Amino acid sequence: xxxxxxxxxxxxxxxxxxxxxxxxxxxxxxxxxxxxxxxxxxxxxxxxxxxxxxxxxxxxxxxxxxxxxxxxxxxxxxxxxxxxxxxxxxxxxxxxxxxxxxxxxxxxxxxxxxxxxxxxxxxxxxxxxxxxxxxxxxxxxxxxxxxxxxxxxxxxxxxxxxxxxxxxxxxxxxxxxxxxxxxxxxxxxxxxxxxxxxxxxxxxxxxxxxxxxxxx
Amino acid sequence: xxxxxxxxxxxxxxxxxxxxxxxxxxxxxxxxxxxxxxxxxxxxxxxxxxxxxxxxxxxxxxxxxxxxxxxxxxxxxxxxxxxxxxxxxxxxxxxxxxxxxxxxxxxxxxxxxxxxxxxxxxxxxxxxxxxxxxxxxxxxxxxxxxxxxxxxxxxxxxxxxxxxxxxxxxxxxxxxxxxxxxxxxxxxxxxxxxxxxxxxxxxxxxxxxxxxxxxxxxxxxxxxxxxxxxxxxxxxxxxxxxxxxxxxxxxxxxxxxxxxxxxxxxxxxxxxxxxxxxxxxxxxxxxxxxxxxxxxxxxxxxxxxxxxxxxxxxxxxxxxxxxxxxxxxxxxxxxxxxxxxxxxxxxxxxxxxxxxxxxxxxxxxxxxx
Numbered sequence: 001x002x003x004x005x006x007x008x009x010x011x012x013x014x015x016x017x018x019x020x021x022x023x024x025x026x027x028x029x030x031x032x033x034x035x036x037x038x039x040x041x042x043x044x045x046x047x048x049x050x051x052x053x054x055x056x057x058x059x060x061x062x063x064x065x066x067x068x069x070x071x072x073x074x075x076x077x078x079x080x081x082x083x084x085x086x087x088x089x090x091x092x093x094x095x096x097x098x099x100x101x102x103x104x105x106x107x108x109x110x111x112x113x114x115x116x117x118x119x120x121x122x123x124x125x126x127x128x129x130x131x132x133x134x135x136x137x138x139x140x141x142x143x144x145x146x147x148x149x150x151x152x153x154x155x156x157x158x159x160x161x162x163x164x165x166x167x168x169x170x171x172x173x174x175x176x177x178x179x180x181x182x183x184x185x186x187x188x189x190x191x192x193x194x195x196x197x198x199x200x201x202x203x204x205x206x207x208x209x210x211x212x213x214x215x216x
Numbered sequence: 217x218x219x220x221x222x223x224x225x226x227x228x229x230x231x232x233x234x235x236x237x238x239x240x241x242x243x244x245x246x247x248x249x250x251x252x253x254x255x256x257x258x259x260x261x262x263x264x265x266x267x268x269x270x271x272x273x274x275x276x277x278x279x280x281x282x283x284x285x286x287x288x289x290x291x292x293x294x295x296x297x298x299x300x301x302x303x304x305x306x307x308x309x310x311x312x313x314x315x316x317x318x319x320x321x322x323x324x325x326x327x328x329x330x331x332x333x334x335x336x337x338x339x340x341x342x343x344x345x346x347x348x349x350x351x352x353x354x355x356x357x358x359x360x361x362x363x364x365x366x367x368x369x370x371x372x373x374x375x376x377x378x379x380x381x382x383x384x385x386x387x388x389x390x391x392x393x394x395x396x397x398x399x400x401x402x403x404x405x406x407x408x409x410x411x412x413x414x415x416x417x418x419x420x421x422x423x424x425x426x427x428x429x430x431x432x433x434x435x436x437x438x439x440x441x442x443x444x445x446x447x448x449x450x451x452x453x454x455x456x457x458x459x460x461x462x463x464x465x466x467x468x469x470x471x472x473x474x475x476x477x478x479x480x481x482x483x484x485x486x487x488x489x490x491x492x493x494x495x496x497x498x499x500x501x502x503x504x505x506x507x508x509x510x511x512x513x514x515x516x517x518x519x520x521x522x523x524x525x526x527x528x529x530x531x532x533x534x535x536x537x538x539x540x541x542x543x544x545x546x547x548x549x550x551x552x553x554x555x556x557x558x559x560x561x562x563x564x565x566x567x568x569x570x571x572x573x574x575x576x577x578x579x580x581x582x583x584x585x
Contacts, residue, residue, distance in 0.1 A: 083335060085342055095356050102339045109342050111349055117342065124344065130334030132342065 463535025468524025478516030
């Protein structure tokens, strides 16, 4: 059992996450497109490649690195049987995100976030609830263009977060930010596909390793 | 806040008065129980199974005790047996001893929603309202399905079906019915959003594909008039057609038998109407249905009445005769009678006297000093 948990940690890319996407895929899915210069957040300036006709362009090289780290982390969490919660407050992608979560066997929350969900969980759900081990944000802002409450709550409850940050978002409290577009349907579909594939891959690998262990 | 108030009370005055002050000053916020915080115990599957086994065993013991067959012992028999063995004079029915099936006693929603490893069963568990949001998710999926089908038909240049779904005879589920279906509390906003989504789905031209799904959320509305059944005419020994009707007003109850081919004779409790109702007003009330239909001299009436006073008995007989006349008359005239108020039971009864007042509305005389 110990070997099962420690073996993946010795490799830098145990789940070969790098193969899942290329720079061209990201470009075709319009991940590099940001918002206008006026909407730019100060802390996103390191991730921005440049500005063309007032529209910010995100640096895809940095996005590649961040995406690889984030997917690797998600895969490790899924391998260890952690609970992953997909959060997004974009109404257009609500159905897509929920279907992705269902397909992976994980959980989703794309609706109105009630105040004490994470911080007051034992009273809202009952004693003995298990909180999510990872929060994945497909969009860090809520419907009024303010940072989603879940980022702050997860930081309070020591839950790591992975989030797609656009040029108008605050990447501060997110453990694994992924600078990229969160408004185009193509980009969000790409992210959903990538997360789904990593989680399924990680779970399959876990089942294989357990089967191999049982045989020995 | 309550502590501060109590301290104030003590400062005001010692002695027996302080006691009463303390009781009055306690705020309702303290008395109201926080149901969410009290943390209802969650029930596991194994616990419920054990309870069901114990219930079945207890049922058989009870049947043996009462000397009945354990195989055919129904819930009604159980209720009767418990009421016999443990008689209770308590007013509240819920407070009396009862023996019900565990699924009725332990509500569904209190069951623990996660497995042994802590992972919840439902993928929308962390939203808080899992059944409602999964319902919205499903309905939206059907909506997308219908849109996709529509797009396919348009791509193939086929005509879209446009049969108007008859919305007149159906209604959507009420909020309470939906809450029962989902076993979850809903807010008014949630309910209205769901109904709007359903209406959007139904408004699409190709919504017939998902007819089965939509049927689950719509109910038939019975048309009002169909409920009222007008009895057919009966014929007595001489072949004279007659019809009966019953009426009531305040505490008076009356039955009237109206015969056709008559001369306008009315008999009440064996006596003639002129002797029974000396006042003109009461006789006018009796004649009103016949006058309305223009059949004053054409019918005979025999009625019995009891209870109430003079005016109440007259009103009761009027209603009874109007109901009897329905059988002699066309449907249109029945509708006219209904609109005239001849077929409606007068709901006014004597209002009760309240304590602290002299009558139902009259207060005691107010004296300045």
